[in-house]
Amino acid sequence: MRKEQISRYQLILLLIWLTMGTGVLVIPSVITEFTVTDAWMAVPSLFVGGLLSAGIARVHVKKFPNLRVTGALLATAGSAIGNVLIIWYVSVVFVVGTVVAREFTLFVTMVSLPYTSETAVAVIGCASVAYIAYVGIESFARANEFIVPLAAVVLPLLILLPLTLCDVHQFYPVFSSGWLPVWKASIVSMFVYGLEFSLAIQLVPNLRSPEKLPNDIVIAASISTVLILIVVLLTVGVFGYTVRYLQYPVLELIRVVRIGRFIERLDTIYGIAVLMTIISKLAVIHLAMCTGIQDLCKTRDYRWAVLPTGTAMFVGGLYFYRNVAQMAYFIEHVGPSYLLFTVVGVPLLGLTLQRVRFHLKRRARKGG
Amino acid sequence: MVKRPTWGPILVWLLSVCFVVIAYLALMFQWWPDFQPLYPLELVFGTATEWLFGL
Amino acid sequence: MSMTATEKLDDVVTAVLGGKAVLFQDGLGTAFIWDVESWPGRQVERAENEPTLQGPQEAFVENRVLNIALVRKRLRSPDLRILDFTIGERTRTTVSLVYVEGITKPRLVQEVCSRLSKVCIDGVVDMNVVREWIADAPRTIFPTIEETERPERVVSGLLQGRIAIIVDGTPMCMVLPATFAQFITSPEDYYMHYTLALPLRLLRHIMFWSSVLLPAVYVSLLTYNQDLIPTPLVQKISSQRAGIPFPTVFEALFMMFAFEALREAGTRLPRAVGQSVSIVGTLVIGEAAVRAGIVSAGMIIIVAATGIASFTAPALGMVQATRLLQFVFVLCAGVFGLYGVAILGIVLIVHLASIRSFGVPYLAPVGPTLLTDWKDALVRAPWWDMGRRPQEYEPMDRKRARGRR
Numbered sequence: 001m002r003k004e005q006i007s008r009y010q011l012i013l014l015l016i017w018l019t020m021g022t023g024v025l026v027i028p029s030v031i032t033e034f035t036v037t038d039a040w041m042a043v044p045s046l047f048v049g050g051l052l053s054a055g056i057a058r059v060h061v062k063k064f065p066n067l068r069v070t071g072a073l074l075a076t077a078g079s080a081i082g083n084v085l086i087i088w089y090v091s092v093v094f095v096v097g098t099v100v101a102r103e104f105t106l107f108v109t110m111v112s113l114p115y116t117s118e119t120a121v122a123v124i125g126c127a128s129v130a131y132i133a134y135v136g137i138e139s140f141a142r143a144n145e146f147i148v149p150l151a152a153v154v155l156p157l158l159i160l161l162p163l164t165l166c167d168v169h170q171f172y173p174v175f176s177s178g179w180l181p182v183w184k185a186s187i188v189s190m191f192v193y194g195l196e197f198s199l200a201i202q203l204v205p206n207l208r209s210p211e212k213l214p215n216d217i218v219i220a221a222s223i224s225t226v227l228i229l230i231v232v233l234l235t236v237g238v239f240g241y242t243v244r245y246l247q248y249p250v251l252e253l254i255r256v257v258r259i260g261r262f263i264e265r266l267d268t269i270y271g272i273a274v275l276m277t278i279i280s281k282l283a284v285i286h287l288a289m290c291t292g293i294q295d296l297c298k299t300r301d302y303r304w305a306v307l308p309t310g311t312a313m314f315v316g317g318l319y320f321y322r323n324v325a326q327m328a329y330f331i332e333h334v335g336p337s338y339l340l341f342t343v344v345g346v347p348l349l350g351l352t353l354q355r356v357r358f359h360l361k362r363r364a365r366k367g368g
Numbered sequence: 369m370v371k372r373p374t375w376g377p378i379l380v381w382l383l384s385v386c387f388v389v390i391a392y393l394a395l396m397f398q399w400w401p402d403f404q405p406l407y408p409l410e411l412v413f414g415t416a417t418e419w420l421f422g423l
Numbered sequence: 424m425s426m427t428a429t430e431k432l433d434d435v436v437t438a439v440l441g442g443k444a445v446l447f448q449d450g451l452g453t454a455f456i457w458d459v460e461s462w463p464g465r466q467v468e469r470a471e472n473e474p475t476l477q478g479p480q481e482a483f484v485e486n487r488v489l490n491i492a493l494v495r496k497r498l499r500s501p502d503l504r505i506l507d508f509t510i511g512e513r514t515r516t517t518v519s520l521v522y523v524e525g526i527t528k529p530r531l532v533q534e535v536c537s538r539l540s541k542v543c544i545d546g547v548v549d550m551n552v553v554r555e556w557i558a559d560a561p562r563t564i565f566p567t568i569e570e571t572e573r574p575e576r577v578v579s580g581l582l583q584g585r586i587a588i589i590v591d592g593t594p595m596c597m598v599l600p601a602t603f604a605q606f607i608t609s610p611e612d613y614y615m616h617y618t619l620a621l622p623l624r625l626l627r628h629i630m631f632w633s634s635v636l637l638p639a640v641y642v643s644l645l646t647y648n649q650d651l652i653p654t655p656l657v658q659k660i661s662s663q664r665a666g667i668p669f670p671t672v673f674e675a676l677f678m679m680f681a682f683e684a685l686r687e688a689g690t691r692l693p694r695a696v697g698q699s700v701s702i703v704g705t706l707v708i709g710e711a712a713v714r715a716g717i718v719s720a721g722m723i724i725i726v727a728a729t730g731i732a733s734f735t736a737p738a739l740g741m742v743q744a745t746r747l748l749q750f751v752f753v754l755c756a757g758v759f760g761l762y763g764v765a766i767l768g769i770v771l772i773v774h775l776a777s778i779r780s781f782g783v784p785y786l787a788p789v790g791p792t793l794l795t796d797w798k799d800a801l802v803r804a805p806w807w808d809m810g811r812r813p814q815e816y817e818p819m820d821r822k823r824a825r826g827r828r
Contacts, residue, residue, distance in 0.1 A: 010791075113762065119392075143786070276769055305377070319394065333418070337421075338417075
């Protein structure tokens, strides 16, 4: 079978969609929960999280230039404990996938199809994500490239149009209640969205130049940080404290834009753009999960796992988080330490185990 | 040629199908509405997040 | 008149069955085959299926030798190579593979040769038999091999580093590999001034996507996303739709079905009758349906506009694909609105990106990005600026022209 490979440019695009997908919806509302006037200060934490991911990626590609996370876990921790660690990793990716799948169904039902059952929305989402995962990363990355020229036309418009309504006074007073709210607001974007970049390590065998992965993560993180920063600045600048009462501040931002009598209510178009990025994000998560399962079952291909796990991901999303509040609680209160443990803790555990095994073996050899 | 174990894919399929059927039926007919499957995670990592970051 | 020598009796039999003369000589183990055959057939005529206003007008005919002569007339290079294959156990059809040595990638030639030699069937009555055997992505509805009846188009393909396949008995020629952008370009783009080619190509790209999406967008706008339509327009449309008994989806499906039926009838009927049928169909049936209150006038406009848009695509294969896709998109729009259309759109683009035609990604040069090839994708750069052959076909000799004028 031909090896599927993606270029650096394609990887950076995938990584940008990975954070922007739900980040553009969730990060503004999470940050403004803690602070409004200083909200923009919390955004660079996303970049810090990206740096953390890049650091881990650097260690990974130095030690294992052509293995994925799950392959590296097997190599370091041995087959018994390694498999347990892989199961943990896959389960975490699965849970992250359920959150994103739930965000997808919630977003579509709330924004556009209030009378359609969530199951139906989940079915169409699941079908498309499973198809994308089935055709593979290379075709998907190429399709992303195809969409970019379109996005390059639409994105500046979506940013420039609300600029006229922006009011600088919404950002005063600076440091209205000190550093603590800024720190608290930073946590989710740093440890949930920033650490999601580390999913790219699972794609290492598919990269044309894996040694450049850390740099690519940094580039993608900086671009996404700038984009999210613009979004947060605009939402706060336009709405001020009202932003706390909005479910999706970004959509409301687009909704207030109007030019003449014909260009108005652009939020549906914006919603479609967001939807595309969410699907893209889900596809990457799904691919990461399926390749992990491939390593677990030691099969040659991952495609047999696409349909069952994809369906499980969407049903799990509906089942685990019955409403918005449950999901928001999970993202804010469980997510940071959960992902920190998985992304930093589990590999460290693997490396420690490798050391221990190495010493044990040496001792056994000396003793024998 | 490498011998390919087949139990893995079968197990994954079985687990997924069982999960999908049970979870979806539970969702549709409101079986155990108070049961929260992710409660252990919430307990452990919720406490950890509070302890680490003060959230 | 050409002559070949052979030592095999099998070749002699084939030659005699093919109307050739065979010369034996006593004491010599070699037979000489002379091409003296003259099959009944058409003479070279105007290109009917790919008409252009400017440029050459000759078209291929059913005679392979004549077709090769038409190509050779335009490409007098000693590097032009013609490899013959005999395909079809009973029809014994000659299939010629044409390429320019030194430009075309040798691995591509090998690949096509190996695919051609694998074709094993009793008869080749049309080029399509061979095409379906050798094409990539056999399940897709999109054409992955370009077909043309214009010799000069074949020549320009050969000069890009592509391969042409001429099948005896078919007034068409296959050119491969092919990319998506190729099917939106018309040969005329190269025969007119380059500044005019840009708006025309842009128009064709927009028309292609609207032929796929227009009815679906209309249905979803009226069914789910009325808020996107400006208020005065929505009032107008809803007043038109008052009293129409069907949901917009069924109305659209009904009209599209009727339109497709008329189109099919128009092609099947003799030309003189066909035109009158399509006029009767579109005008009378459309008008009557609106009067009777079965469909709204807006829907007629949309379906007609879609039909016109789909005819702007120069390649027939692409037009057929859009005809089929319209229905899928309308169904999706009826169930999920604009969001359904968007999701299906992503799936479609991913599907297009997953296709390869003889190793060349279908969406090249946009996905993967090959910036130098953008000179001949959406825009067409002037000839003096296209110094390099398209990189997507990985030609051996990359230079086409020497610098700027």
